[in-house]
Amino acid sequence: xxxxxxxxxxxxxxxxxxxxxxxxxxxxxxxxxxxxxxxxxxxxxxxxxxxxxxxxxxxxxxxxxxxxxxxxxxxxxxxxxxxxxxxxxxxxxxxxxxxxxxxxxxxxxxxxxxxxxxxxxxxxxxxxxxxxxxxxxxxxxxxxxxxxxxxxxxxxxxxxxxxxxxxxxxxxxxxxxxxxxxxxxxxxxxxxxxxxxxxxxxxxxxxxxxxxxxxxxxxxxxxxxxxxxxxxxxxxxxxxxxxxxxxxxxxxxxxxxxxxxxxxxxxxxxxxxxxxxxxxxxxxxxxxxxxxxxxxxxxxxxxxxxxxxxxxxxxxxxxxxxxxxxxxxxxxxxxxxxxxxxxxxxxxxxxxxxxxxxxxxxxxxxxxxxxxxxxxxxxxxxxxxxxxxxxxxxxxxxxxxxxxxxxxxxxxxxxxxxxxxxxxxxxxxxxxxxxxxxxx
Ligand SMILES: Nc1nc2c(ncn2[C@@H]2O[C@H](COP(=O)(O)OP(=O)(O)O)[C@@H](O)[C@H]2O)c(=O)[nH]1
Ligand SMILES: [Mg+2]
Numbered sequence: 001x002x003x004x005x006x007x008x009x010x011x012x013x014x015x016x017x018x019x020x021x022x023x024x025x026x027x028x029x030x031x032x033x034x035x036x037x038x039x040x041x042x043x044x045x046x047x048x049x050x051x052x053x054x055x056x057x058x059x060x061x062x063x064x065x066x067x068x069x070x071x072x073x074x075x076x077x078x079x080x081x082x083x084x085x086x087x088x089x090x091x092x093x094x095x096x097x098x099x100x101x102x103x104x105x106x107x108x109x110x111x112x113x114x115x116x117x118x119x120x121x122x123x124x125x126x127x128x129x130x131x132x133x134x135x136x137x138x139x140x141x142x143x144x145x146x147x148x149x150x151x152x153x154x155x156x157x158x159x160x161x162x163x164x165x166x167x168x169x170x171x172x173x174x175x176x177x178x179x180x181x182x183x184x185x186x187x188x189x190x191x192x193x194x195x196x197x198x199x200x201x202x203x204x205x206x207x208x209x210x211x212x213x214x215x216x217x218x219x220x221x222x223x224x225x226x227x228x229x230x231x232x233x234x235x236x237x238x239x240x241x242x243x244x245x246x247x248x249x250x251x252x253x254x255x256x257x258x259x260x261x262x263x264x265x266x267x268x269x270x271x272x273x274x275x276x277x278x279x280x281x282x283x284x285x286x287x288x289x290x291x292x293x294x295x296x297x298x299x300x301x302x303x304x305x306x307x308x309x310x311x312x313x314x315x316x317x318x319x320x321x322x323x324x325x326x327x328x329x330x331x332x333x334x335x336x337x338x339x340x341x342x343x344x345x346x347x348x349x350x351x352x353x354x355x356x357x358x359x360x361x362x363x364x365x366x367x368x369x370x371x372x373x374x375x376x377x378x379x380x381x382x383x384x385x386x387x388x389x390x391x392x393x394x395x396x397x398x399x400x401x402x403x404x405x406x407x408x409x410x411x412x413x414x415x416x417x418x419x420x421x422x423x424x425x426x427x428x429x430x431x432x433x434x435x436x437x438x439x440x
Contacts, residue, residue: 002254005047008037009293013075027059027074034078036360042224042255046087047220047262055081086285091242091267094213097127100177101208102185106203106238107218109191112246112272114143114326116218117188118150119280125156129183134159134173136166136206137190146212147188154277157182166190167205187212190249195230200237203348207238214241216269219260227256231264245283249273257288322373326419327385332375370403374411377401385410 012033020334031052040049051367052180058077094101103120104115114137121131133151135158137143151158157174170187177185187210192199199388207215217240219227227245234240243264245257248271261268267284375383377400382388389412398405 002288004255005037005041006292007128008040009034009078012037016074017201017257022351024060028056030074030398031056031059035376038258040424041253041258044225044228044259044263051081051085052260058131059106062272075293079293082258082289082292083285085284085383086269086288087261087323088285090284091269092147092280092282093269094241096124096127096184096336098213100185102173102174102187102212103214104187104189104207104210104212105216105218105244106189106234106240106250107191107201108195109193110241111191111216111220112244113137113191114146114188115275115277116216116246116272117186118185118277120153120184121151121156122176123280124184124276125154130156130157130360131160131179131184131186132173132180132182134170134185134187136169136187138164138166138169143188151278166202166212167209170206170210185210189413195237203238211346212241216240216242216244217266218244218246218272219252219256220247221238221256222247222250222252224252224255224390225259226261231260233264235264242267244268244272246272249279254292291414327384328375328378328415330384331415331418332372332383344413359370368409371411373401374403374408386415 012030016022016030034055038051043051046382047285055074055077058081060075105117105120107113117133121133124131133147135147137147138160148158150159159169159176161169161172164172166189173185173187176182186207189203189206190199215238217231217234219231221227222232225344230241231240242265244258244292245260245268250259257268260266266284271281271283273279273281326361352377374397377397380387382393382397389408394405395406397403398408401408
């Protein structure tokens with residue numbers, strides 16, 4: 001997601017930097033290109049227009065043309081505006097501090113409500129809270145079962161009563177929760193294919209009964225502007241407290257994510273990024289903004305790593321990266337650990353520059369195993385100092401690992417790219433740039 005928008009913006013900024021001195025005219029020309037990139041990414045046209053207008057005002061107003069590095073300054077302005085567009089700062093969920101706190105989940109059919117209910121239950125459980133998953137989507141028998149299966153898979157309680165209306169089920173669930181020391185009641189409501197009056201009426205009644213601390217709307221980011229319109233309608237009808245963008249792991253163009261906050265005025269609180277119950281993230285506007293501008297998302301990556309890897313290793317790695325001392329030994333250690341973390345391509349996208357460096361290279365399990373075999377066939381000295389690896393060593397490593405010399409060359413090249421990337425990152429850090437921003 002956002003790849004094509006990132007690519008287009010990169011071209012615009014490259015041109016701008018190449019232009020040397022900036023004039024009002026080339027700023028305006030570039031921003032026109034920014035606007036068309038946004039529109040192509042399916043951003044709401046009013047939002048795109050407003051965005052470009054405010055960047056332009058700031059760019060021309062702050063005398064960018066006279067600053068030392070005008071191209072750089074414009075990127076900074078675009079970054080700030082993007083961050084603002086996405087909501088500025090992240091918005092936390094209502095704390096789980098009552099007995100019980102109630103989260104109600106709504107949205108269209110297939111948007112990812114039931115999955116989110118499971119994710120929130122798992123999150124609560126990991127925070128040592130006791131959640132209760134309430135099945136208020138009773139119209140499709142499979143829906144009740146789906147929630148039950150999710151609940152069982154993470155060993156949390158599930159609540160459902162046969163032959164009762166969703167409103168009554170919620171009422172019973174709350175009573176059950178009070179009596180059984182439940183910390184968090186999560187209500188999974190029914191969706192429809194379209195927003196309709198009957199659905200809204202039911203949701204209003206459930207809201208009245210449950211008095212939720214959070215009323216979350218799940219918006220499917222794959223549906224683009226529809227997701228934005230739907231969120232607006234739900235908000236007008238039932239006053240939601242936050243939006244959860246689902247399927248942000250998909251290849252949608254990103255328009256929904258970029259427009260929804262501005263159009264609805266509601267904060268995006270969470271991002272759902274996969275089908276697994278652990279695929280849930282706090283939505284961070286600044287991180288997404290830097291990701292869109294091709295600056296990667298090293299913070300998310302490190303956080304994800306910390307969840308899976310042991311802290312010591314991660315810290316050591318960070319230090320090495322910053323000191324530009326990353327070698328094949330670390331690479332090997334990382335690969336072994338990373339294999340535990342899940343789909344590699346999703347991780348790679350978070351490393352600044354890696355998306356580009358590794359583009360076209362499909363990272364699959366087989367490749368990783370081959371890389372590991374090659375690295376394991378190197379001597380310790382070679383791993384620490386890959387420059388030692390000359391023609392005859394390459395041949396030895398290839399034979400030892402059961403690969404071609406070509407495969408060894410390819411790995412060496414990939415490794416160099418990665419090293420270069422890490423070097424750039426460490427330079428950035430020392431230049432004291434704003435978090436995660438690369439202007440070079
Ligand atoms: N890739 C991806 N799939 C998701 C995500 N959230 C939900 N899904 C899938 O979307 C489909 C519909 O989800 P479900 O939770 O049943 O939607 P509901 O009808 O709103 O309850 C299921 O196949 C889910 O596995 C997500 O964040 N990423
Ligand atoms: Mg459902």
